[in-house]
Amino acid sequence: MTPAVFLDRDGTLIELVHHLTEPDDVRLIPGAAEAVKALRRAGFYIVxxxxxxxxGRGKLTEAGLAEVHAEMHRQLATEGTNVDAIYFCPLAPTIKDPTVIEDPMRKPGPGMLLQAAREHDLDLAxxxxxxxxxxxxxxGQNAGCRSLLVAxxxxxxxxxxxxxxTARVPDLAAAADLILTETVLNDEDTP
Ligand SMILES: [Mg+2]
Known part of the structure; x- marks a missing residue:
């Protein structure tokens, strides 16, 4: 089984744009592509x-979302990397509380992570x-993973x-540094 790093997209991998619908608005966060590259090199599956x-709100079709993701892939490829898989939940929420699981497939529900783990043989622990x-x-925690908040x-x-x-870091680049450091330490602990 492969360990994964599950990445939120908006505000984590690409710059936050409220209700992003235009490929032209896709901008990788500085250092994000290098972080993805380093994590993949270390053997993490990036989802x-x-x-x-x-x-769900009717502002974008699935075909439109695919165009946004094609532009994201293009920019990652320009920097010599990519992600391994993308899962999205199309549901529009009716509850604003970010701690309430309205549907298992919509975060904070663990559904997308669990499905990815099944489909790609990922080691959630x-x-x-x-x-x-x-x-x-x-x-992340509901799926049995460790979670890191970026600023x-x-x-x-x-x-x-x-x-x-439970843990905060400045950005995805710092998250990758922390994950890679912890991974080395854990590997050394393993007899
Ligand atoms: Mg976000």
Whole structure:
């Protein structure tokens, strides 16, 4: 089984744009592509798990989302890397509380992570979730992973005592550094 790093998309891998629908608005966060590259080199499977309520709200079609992701792939490829899989949840929420699981497939539900683990033989106990919101942190923990909050996107607005917050880092580049350091330490502990 392969360890994974599950990545939130908006505000974690690419710059936060409220209800992003245009490929032209896709911008990788500085250092994000290098972070993905380093994690893949270390053997992590990189999976984007993204709530895309823009689809449920009727603001974007699945074909439109595929165009946004094609542009994201293009920019990652320009920097010599890519992600291994993308899972999205199209549901529009009716509840604002980021701690309430409204549907298992929508974060903070663990459904997208569990499905990815089944489909790609991923080891959730050795996997991480990196994101900029409380619902990202809880989705990771609900799937049995460790969670890291970045300060990009909405991350700097999350209060220190918010539910699910166990570790904070400045951005995805710092998250990758921490994950790779912990991985080396754990490997050394293993007889
Ligand atoms: Mg986000």
């Amino acid at each position: 984007i798990v993204t709530n895309q309520s823009v689809i 050795r996997s991480w979730m990196v994101g900029d919101t409380i619902s990202d942190m809880l989705a 990009t996107g909405y991350g700097d607005r999350v209060p220190p005592d918010a539910p699910g917050i």
